[in-house]
Amino acid sequence: MYTESIEDYLKAIYEIQKEHAKVSTNSLSEKLNVAPASVTSMIKKLSEKKLVTHKRYQGVKLTKAGQKISLEIIRHHRLIELYLAEALGVPWDQVHEEAEKWEHVLSEDLEDRMDAVLGYPTRDPHGAPIPSRDGTIAELDSIPLADLRSGQSAVVAEVSDHDPDLLRYVGKMGLYPKAKFKVLSIEPFNGPIKIKVDGSEHVLGSGAAQYVFVTEVKGSTTGAT
Amino acid sequence: MYTESIEDYLKAIYEIQKEHAKVSTNSLSEKLNVAPASVTSMIKKLSEKKLVTHKRYQGVKLTKAGQKISLEIIRHHRLIELYLAEALGVPWDQVHEEAEKWEHVLSEDLEDRMDAVLGYPTRDPHGAPIPSRDGTIAELDSIPLADLRSGQSAVVAEVSDHDPDLLRYVGKMGLYPKAKFKVLSIEPFNGPIKIKVDGSEHVLGSGAAQYVFVTEVKGSTTGAT
């Protein structure tokens, strides 16, 4: 077993790697809320344990072994989130925080039991894919809502869980995973976006729209500038 | 919030205090699997935080504040045990280990949700009382099964959860909390005990019978020597 701290680093590296290719000391420092010097010394340790590869001043990259562990933690995290939401009615903006602590102490046996009770799910409450036990993960092919055009309709695939306020904000509009909606208008220069979800209209700031990812985009691409 | 280690010490002190009045450095050392010197230094810290009182060479005692915290942890522990058994079907010999880790990271909100789902229970799967939120606990008035006499019948109140093997052993005989049974014979000098539970007979070593606590004792006290 690895320490909680090591698990947190590996998870953070995986998440940054998914978006940025370069996983810098600074990005980890920000994500984990620790000083850059602390990151450097942890990187040294992870590197010795062959969980990451590291070239000085060039960022880190997970090894096979490192990725396996990070996906195990992410599996724990997302199964827990879904379990809390489904079985105990915890609101989707609170499940992340709870899972953040529990994920490090969940046994494999309990993981399996939760998985079974949930019916072997593939998505967490925010739409993020749940890695399988053997370490495969179905990453989504989705785009930010902010990139849509007027007149297009789409389906919510995933909402970033990094900020509870964001989740409450878009939740009030009904923008949960699998929700269908239509873009009525979208203003230029990152202006507000008017959408129709389940019969009712809402206006959404572009900041939030960056963090709502959608699929099944249909309709005119020429509606607005 | 206190560290996991502090919580473990407080819980251990509570548990020893319940049986032994003197909570010695050595008893803590054994219960927590740490060196006696480590206990001494932790006692110093707990004492500074006013969670225990301590006279050198004379053992420790929980303060009001210390007891409150230890009961909160025990509440977490026992609610989790019951939840795991009821909601996820975890066998009663495994719930302790799982709860031991989870108890330290359980939020108050989740505690409340589990409490409600379980219907505000008063006993964990081993029959131990669950402290209330405000820190009251209904300690049981029970005696070890080993102290019974031939011919007496009684009801299982609680089984010690300190050893999973013990739980599996007595579980095979049906000696769960609330089970009624009758002592058919009991041999002297800590000999084997023959009992009848739910229609079938079993023989039980006195070692195990020390850790099974019973109430509602009825019948002859004069049956055996």
Next chain:
DNA sequence: TATCATTTTTAGATGAGTCTAAATTCTATT
């Protein structure tokens, strides 16, 4: 291409919790 701001690393310290070995205090027995 030389310089300067940014990023990263090194050096050294800190706090938490643990350990071993040695000293001290207590207690039971003669």
Next chain:
DNA sequence: AATAGAATTTAGACTCATCTAAAAATGATA
């Protein structure tokens, strides 16, 4: 009451993860 053996505490060291301050490397631009 003296003393042997057990329990407890002190002293000093270790690991883990972090920090701050300072040095070094990078790379962007004038």
